[in-house]
Amino acid sequence: MTQNFDFDAMLDKIKDRQWALADIDWDAPGAELISPELHAKLKPFMSDLMWIENVGARGFAAMARKAPTETLRDIYRHFHAEEQKHANAELALMRRWGMLENDEIPQPNVNVKLIIDWLDKYSDQTPLAVLGTVIPMLEVALDGALVKFIVDEIDDPVCQEVFKRINADESRHLAVDFEVIELLGHAKMRKIIVETVGAWMHPSLIIGTLRYIPLLNKMRDNIVAMGVDEERLYTAMKRFRKVGERTPFPNRLPMYRFISWHGSVVINRDHPYHYLADSMVTLTAKYPKRLLRAQPTWSKELTYEPVA
Incomplete structure (x- = not known):
């Protein structure tokens, strides 16, 4: 492990800072503060x-x-549970704000569905050096x-507490x-090269890249359409690049x-890359639904119930 980071202490902190949906008063006042336009x-x-958390x-x-x-391994197991909890909390907020009918679970867009399908098929055989760089970017x-x-934008105190x-x-x-x-960068260069070449020789990584590109562009466009300042997104992406500094x-x-290079071009709308990426967003939007596999069980573990 790297010299200045105590993973055991981090694991203790993670365990100590656990929380549950049951800790939140979902019926507290404040839901009415969401304006119709924002709603x-x-x-x-x-x-x-919610689906990206999933x-x-x-x-x-x-x-x-x-x-x-x-x-x-234990840290990642906790992170797995926490991401699922985040998705459940966001679902509970949507229900609180009257965005869902009864037990409705909003469906993921086609780009997320394609990523879910890829994760179900290939993630367990994908090297840590790949997942360990893609997941941090997301x-x-x-x-x-x-x-x-x-x-910054939502005044509902329950939302503030959740986030x-x-x-x-x-x-x-x-x-x-x-x-x-x-840590991964400390490996011997021969090992890094062998693992990298081996990963890219496997069709799964090519397929994953072709699905990741339109996902990130779709996310970026949705974020901007929501009113998020592009400079904020740029600052966030720079944080990833600073790891290498x-x-x-x-x-x-x-x-x-x-991944660092890709993040930099995603936020640069003038880069020619977007001719490709936007075309892929358009193509994936027309992806035949009959070719999409049924969602795996792990992607259906969403619940708004405030369980402990």
Whole structure:
């Protein structure tokens, strides 16, 4: 492990800071503070956020199987549960705000469905060096842009309490994520090269990349449409790049370099890359539903019930 980071102490902190939906008073006043205009925009925004949390949960479950130590495995198992809890809390907020009918669970958009399908098929065989760089990028976008936007824009005190807890969890996730990236960069270059070449020779990574590209562009457009300042998203993405500025080790990882570069072009609307990415968003929107597999059981573990 890296010299200055105590993973055992982090695990103790994670265990000590656990919370449950039952800790929140979901019937407290404040739901009426959501304006009709914001209410209309918020449902698809919250739905996307909820499903990305669900995707993150599955990613951490896969990472737990590949973690090099029992401590890190335990951390990832906790992160898996926390991401699922975040998704459930966001679902409970949608229900509180009257966005859902009865026991309705909003459906993921096609880009998220394609990622869910990929995770179900391939995540358990994907190297930690891949998942360990992709998942942090998604979390940076969540923590640095989406969550902070909600905290700034929504006055409902229950929402504020929920996202204060979520934000604290995500901060710990990112602290571990960034340390693991550095840890992976300490490997011998021969090992890094062999693992990278092996990963890219497997069709699953190509398929995953072709699904990841339109997902991130779709997320970016949805975020901007919601009113999130693009500068906030830019600042969040820069946080990921700064990991490579702390020490030289992250930049030894080809996947870190690729994800970092990709994040920089996603937020630059003038980059020619967007001709490709936007075309892929359009194409995936027309993806035949009959070709989509049934959602796996792990993606159906959403509940608004305030269980302990």
